[in-house]
Amino acid sequence: MEGFVRVFSTQQGDILQISFSEETNLLSKEAISHIGDIKLMGIELLRVKGTNSIGTNVLHYIEESVSEVFSLCSNAMIVYYCDFISPIPKTNKNAMPPQEYRSRLFENMFRRYIKQKRIRDIRLSVITVSGIDETYYFHLIYRDSHAMQASIIGNDIKEGYSK
């Protein structure tokens, strides 16, 4: 499966871009060789213009774009690393760290979407790697039928990042 890019604008005039492309940076070569013909896709979300808060229609559009990956490719899996650098617009300094905020937001979006659409065969793994004063979040979305490959990826991240 080739990646794809969607650009969309909100009612407030903000412009965002979501892109899906093959992800090769997060896993070890050994893990990649063990997942067979799985297409591991990464997601990057870019705010091109504007600083307004994201509305539910934007979140819904992102959910549909993710869903499209699974519709287009029967052996797709999605892995992404929550951004910790770009601040969340209109939040106070004492709010939770941006990466945790994004991880919780994306988890809630997944929960809501599978409930709304009554999807039973897609799963999410939330992988958290923490040190003394910092925490990083990965998400892995996969079909039930790829649970074994998801386990390989989960273990690779867990072992690779706990050394």
Add this chain to the structure above:
Amino acid sequence: MAQIEYITVKNATRSTLNRLRQIGIEKAKRLQLMKERWEQHCYDNVEVVHL
């Protein structure tokens, strides 16, 4: 089996955390580069979906 599972790695080493931070920084640089291309109108012909 739950549809959401949680895998946690605690007490990651300094080198691991540095590597993760580096991944995030590289991602931010890629996105910044893309944003600059937008500002230089390199993507003017891209179709924009209006929500």
